[in-house]
Amino acid sequence: MEVSICRAVATLVPLLWLVGAAGGMPVPAQRDLLMREEASRQTGGRVALTVAEQKLAARLHRLKEQEMSAARFPPAMHFFKAKPLIQRSSIFKLLQKMPKGAALHIHGSSLVGVEWLVRNVTYRPHCYICFTWDNSVRFLFSDRQPFPRWDCFYWQLLATLRAKVGDPTSFDNSLMQRLTLFTEDPDAEYPDQDVVWEKFEEAFIAAAGLITHAPVLRDYFYQGLEELRQDNVMYLELRSGISKTYELDGTIHDKVWTLKTFQEVTKKFTADHPDFLGARVILSVHRALSVSEVKAAVQEAIQLQKSFPDVVAGFDMVGREDSGRPLWYFREALSLPAQLGATLPYFFHAGETDEEGTDVDQNILDALLFNTTRIGHGYALAHHPLAKELSRKKGVAVELCPISNQVLKLVSDLRNHPAAVLMSEGHPMVISSDDPSLFGTTGLSYDFYQAFVGIGGLKANLGTLKELAVNSIRYSSLPAHLKDAGRAMWQNQWDAFIADNS
Structure with a gap:
């Protein structure tokens, strides 16, 4: 990270001199240099493309110009109305084939299509x-x-x-x-x-009785992994409260049973599909709970991670931020791992709000104070220059879920999404789908489309897509050796995709 900062400073000094020395009318070479340097800073701007990749990149650019000039531009419309247009899009059909890496922000109760x-x-x-x-x-x-x-x-x-x-x-x-x-x-x-x-929270409650039936849960996990794989996603980190499951006679299973079931299903799925890397769980509790309840949940999460180190990735707090308690309210509970000398990575939802300046709006900074591994949504991050700088330096990626942000009414036209600023700056970022079943999507292709065509605009290119996919493995919770294996697996899939479509 220090090397990249030094490189940026070294580049900036001659650029400042160039701008200041322009005097009268700037020459084209000066303008070209500035434009190339700015483009290099966006997500994917420094990704070197092969000849075959450049060919596909040119094709994507032409397709995007056509879609952006159409009378009805899908990212400017509500997703429910735009979905049929997206499904007919040539770009979307390419994105469906593209190996997208990992889905790092999906909630357990919305994993499988209704x-x-x-x-x-x-x-x-x-x-x-x-x-x-x-x-x-x-x-x-x-x-x-x-x-x-x-x-x-x-x-x-x-x-x-x-x-x-x-x-x-x-x-x-x-x-x-x-x-x-x-x-x-x-x-x-x-x-x-x-x-x-x-309506959003009501739908979760309605589905719970189906999903938490023990025989259904096994099939549900397997089906969820299959739907991701069909969309060329190779790894999942699932946020879940690991609800207690029940049998036909009313017998209740605890969270250990549920985690074992998740582990068994994942092993079976990866055995059946060697091109799928695996899945892990981020344990979650609702932010409407009391401090004492969250303390108990954090202590339980520490023990469950010790028991299932390959399955439990960490801990998060979920639920609507605007109506829930801010992270700082739970500071005693969230400080427990450090006090106990335990390791419990955090993956906090933070900044899923447009209420700038409120206590909830400070969740971004508080998440970083508690050393969050990633930031869920981070919609408000662009309004926090210090948090943005800290997250970049610490390598804390934003989990961008564009369709969720639009459907839940944070933004109507995705061209105005604040993540456009983050993408133009090359901020650490991954694309995910949040609650696909509730929005009528599967996998990640719809969200990739909205991020690539709507938020990224005409500047986003094949290098952007490539970096976003690689980011999903880089910023996952996987240990280093599995990240290496995942990157190699993804690269093979990517090379085949380029060969088939260039």
């Missing part, structure tokens, strides 16, 4: 459904009629209910609607952040 949940899981025997007073749903697998619980007073066997419905397809579509945020008129349906977040 179509699989509805058309597969809800058709399994002993699945009960309940409609709540606010027209949401709950699911539960049970070998007998469930007792009234939560806000559910009447449970129906789903198979019986579906048989009574005249149109099962419409019924299934209505279930999928309740498990996602998708709507044909998002601006009217979600007039502000409060409304969309309420």
